[in-house]
Amino acid sequence: MSEAKLIRPSIDEIKALLRVERLPHIWCPSCGIGIVAKAYVEALLRSGIPPEKHVLVSGIGCSSRMPGYIKIDGYHVIHGRAIPFAVGLKTVRPELEVTVFAGDGDLSTIGGNHLIHAIRRNDDINVIMINNFTYGMTGGQYGGTTPEGSRTLTSPYGHIEGTFNVPLLVASIGAPYVARWTVLHYRQIVDTIVEMFKVDGFTFLEVISPCIIYTDMNRRDAISLMRMFKNQSEIDHTADLRNVGIERLDEETRFIVGKFVHRPSESYQTKYRKLVERVMKGGE
Amino acid sequence: MKNGLLKPGDYFLRGNYAFVEGALLAGCRFFAGYPITPSNEISAMMARRLPQVGGAFIQFEDEIASVVAIIGAANGGVKSMTATSGPGFSLMQEAIGLAFMIETPIVIVDVQRGGPSTGLPTQVGQGDFIQANFGSHGDYETVVYLPNSPQEMFDMAIKAFNTAWRYRVPVIVLADQMIGQMIEKVSVPSHDEIELVEYEKPEIPPEEFLPFDLRYEVPPFVAAGDGYRIHLTGLAHDERGYPTTDHETYSKMLLRKLRKIWDNADEIVEWEERLTEDADLIVVSYGITSRSVYKAVSDAREKGLKVGIYRLKTAWPFPYKRLKELAMEGRNILVVEVNMGQAYRVARQYISHEGVYSMPWAPGRVPPPEAILKKIEEVYKA
Numbered sequence: 248m249s250e251a252k253l254i255r256p257s258i259d260e261i262k263a264l265l266r267v268e269r270l271p272h273i274w275c276p277s278c279g280i281g282i283v284a285k286a287y288v289e290a291l292l293r294s295g296i297p298p299e300k301h302v303l304v305s306g307i308g309c310s311s312r313m314p315g316y317i318k319i320d321g322y323h324v325i326h327g328r329a330i331p332f333a334v335g336l337k338t339v340r341p342e343l344e345v346t347v348f349a350g351d352g353d354l355s356t357i358g359g360n361h362l363i364h365a366i367r368r369n370d371d372i373n374v375i376m377i378n379n380f381t382y383g384m385t386g387g388q389y390g391g392t393t394p395e396g397s398r399t400l401t402s403p404y405g406h407i408e409g410t411f412n413v414p415l416l417v418a419s420i421g422a423p424y425v426a427r428w429t430v431l432h433y434r435q436i437v438d439t440i441v442e443m444f445k446v447d448g449f450t451f452l453e454v455i456s457p458c459i460i461y462t463d464m465n466r467r468d469a470i471s472l473m474r475m476f477k478n479q480s481e482i483d484h485t486a487d488l489r490n491v492g493i494e495r496l497d498e499e500t501r502f503i504v505g506k507f508v509h510r511p512s513e514s515y516q517t518k519y520r521k522l523v524e525r526v527m528k529g530g531e
Numbered sequence: 532m533k534n535g536l537l538k539p540g541d542y543f544l545r546g547n548y549a550f551v552e553g554a555l556l557a558g559c560r561f562f563a564g565y566p567i568t569p570s571n572e573i574s575a576m577m578a579r580r581l582p583q584v585g586g587a588f589i590q591f592e593d594e595i596a597s598v599v600a601i602i603g604a605a606n607g608g609v610k611s612m613t614a615t616s617g618p619g620f621s622l623m624q625e626a627i628g629l630a631f632m633i634e635t636p637i638v639i640v641d642v643q644r645g646g647p648s649t650g651l652p653t654q655v656g657q658g659d660f661i662q663a664n665f666g667s668h669g670d671y672e673t674v675v676y677l678p679n680s681p682q683e684m685f686d687m688a689i690k691a692f693n694t695a696w697r698y699r700v701p702v703i704v705l706a707d708q709m710i711g712q713m714i715e716k717v718s719v720p721s722h723d724e725i726e727l728v729e730y731e732k733p734e735i736p737p738e739e740f741l742p743f744d745l746r747y748e749v750p751p752f753v754a755a756g757d758g759y760r761i762h763l764t765g766l767a768h769d770e771r772g773y774p775t776t777d778h779e780t781y782s783k784m785l786l787r788k789l790r791k792i793w794d795n796a797d798e799i800v801e802w803e804e805r806l807t808e809d810a811d812l813i814v815v816s817y818g819i820t821s822r823s824v825y826k827a828v829s830d831a832r833e834k835g836l837k838v839g840i841y842r843l844k845t846a847w848p849f850p851y852k853r854l855k856e857l858a859m860e861g862r863n864i865l866v867v868e869v870n871m872g873q874a875y876r877v878a879r880q881y882i883s884h885e886g887v888y889s890m891p892w893a894p895g896r897v898p899p900p901e902a903i904l905k906k907i908e909e910v911y912k913a
């Protein structure tokens with residue numbers, strides 16, 4: 248299917264999936280989270296799966312507020328723990344399409360242990376991680392994705408810790424589907440999420456997104472950061488993931504984006520269902 | 532019992548296994564857990580038994596994931612539980628608050644060992660008595676059962692699921708190392724005699740449905756995928772489940788959730804009373820300690836001391852009314868427990884006279900009947 252032939256959903260179709268009574272939303276002007284929220288809704292409409300069968304689960308943070316605006320079953324749980332909630336739910340209700348939507352701090356820092364183990368098990372969930380390089384909700388402290396040299400509330404003299412290369416991390420554990428885009432790659436985000444719904448196993452999308460708090464502290468405006476995303480991003484689906492880490496943020500940074508991994512997979516949940524069938528027939 | 536549920540009859544069962552069979556009969560079909568002594572028999576047996584009855588088992592990376600996963604599974608409409616001991620129970624506290632907040636029925640069995648910290652992994656303790664209702668931040672309520680035999684492990688497993696699903700609250704079964712690992716007779720009744728609280732999809736149309744409807748004491752539960760398109764959050768929320776910071780809205784919501792337990796405490800509380808009528812002194816205990824108290828009290832009776840037994844079967848709500856009545860009629864109270872006086876402190880809150888005594892005991896051992904008898908004699912004279 249070529250992009251041009253796709254019929255984009257109408258505003259009314261999108262609105263029907265929003266909790267419009269909750270608007271205005273809490274996000275700052277120039278925040279990127281809303282763009283990804285809309286992309287998710289568009290992907291949902293394209294998925295062919297009815298909205299009643301889609302579920303969103305989130306942790307805590309600005310990004311994690313996203314399910315609160317979408318009119319499908321949504322669970323806004325505790326910081327770092329969206330993945331285990333989603334895994335429990337998906338395991339007992341395999342017919343539901345369960346997607347986790349949360350921030351980089353939530354998923355890769357406080358929730359890092361759940362992230363790696365869900366990938367190792369190959370749980371059949373979709374994870375969309377908004378990477379804004381910081382903890383937005385709590386005012387801009389550093390986390391596992393903060394580039395070196397960044398000034399944050401808790402690294403006022405410049406960040407000196409290392410930075411996660413998240414696509415490499417998740418791919419190296421064996422995630423069957425790994426992609427990364429910036430918020431400027433709207434069409435690609437939609438396509439990616441539609442594909443994620445189809446995979447039987449753990450799918451991961453990182454979306455690089457501007458946060459006004461982070462940019463302010465680093466003496467940039469959001470527009471200049473967006474310009475960086477535009478001018479310095481390169482689509483490379485076959486990139487060597489060892490080279491895609493974002494360790495510094497400056498005019499030299501290359502934002503390598505694309506669908507990095509898409510391989511056949513059988514999820515834990517599918518394997519477990521087979522195991523149950525075998526045991527119920529009397530097998531050991 | 533290879534496939535299917537444990538048939539009616541008498542069995543010789545370990546407490547932890549009895550809990551598993553009770554839970555399966557109650558309809559539990561999802562277990563998530565992380566290994567910890569002395570609860571391990573529960574996860575091992577669940578891993579074996581759940582696939583046999585069409586359920587699912589996952590050993591997670593830690594206890595936080597385990598408890599959160601059962602909250603997720605319960606929101607899929609499936610009865611779910613986890614099992615742990617002290618260190619794991621501590622890790623679960625934040626999520627217990629979430630379960631209360633989004634009114635998700637879950638069951639946690641805490642097979643207590645000696646604490647604090649890593650403490651005494653293989654030996655008995657009763658030090659989680661207060662934590663079971665106060666370990667998470669903020670005001671919330673749990674229901675906490677205190678089994679004192681493998682038979683009660685079985686019975687209270689069923690009761691725990693019923694209470695959790697009736698009131699939509701986290702329910703904790705506070706067992707201990709000895710109750711979990713001892714082997715005794717367990718009678719399984721005929722299956723149709725077992726009363727179960729089942730999840731039923733409500734009949735309210737989705738447009739009219741409010742997940743936290745204030746008109747109900749316990750609003751109807753809906754599961755993910757039921758077509759109600761609900762939003763649940765651990766943030767303070769209104770009836771629609773939407774975040775709010777409005778003080779009046781939130782105080783009403785919080786109070787409704789607390790009142791589910793406060794207003795039904797008389798229904799929920801359980802205790803066992805023996806020889807209290809003519810007693811001058813009542814010995815309060817629970818779990819394994821009560822087994823030693825039975826012997827000490829019967830020895831005291833033989834010596835002519837008028838001593839009675841008040842055994843707590845629920846820790847929370849605390850069955851204080853009858854205890855207070857007994858105390859106010861002039862009886863003294865002695866609380867015996869394997870901790871430094873946790874239930875004693877609670878009993879003291881309800882009884883305004885001076886005759887409330889504590890027999891604290893460090894974890895690792897249960898106070899032997901002789902030691903309890905000595906304490907009874909000492910207090911009796913006072």
Ligand SMILES: Cc1ncc(C[n+]2csc(CCOP(=O)(O)OP(=O)(O)O)c2C)c(N)n1
Binds near residue numbers: 354
């Ligand atoms: C256990 C716990 N610790 C700390 C917090 C405070 N907290 C709320 S949001 C947040 C960080 C969110 O950052 P991220 O996940 O990156 O999301 P963002 O706000 O940037 O979208 C923290 C630390 C919390 N809610 N719970």
Ligand code: SF4
Binds near residue numbers: 383460
């Ligand atoms: S603080 Fe940052 S992440 Fe949060 S809403 Fe504002 S711009 Fe977005």
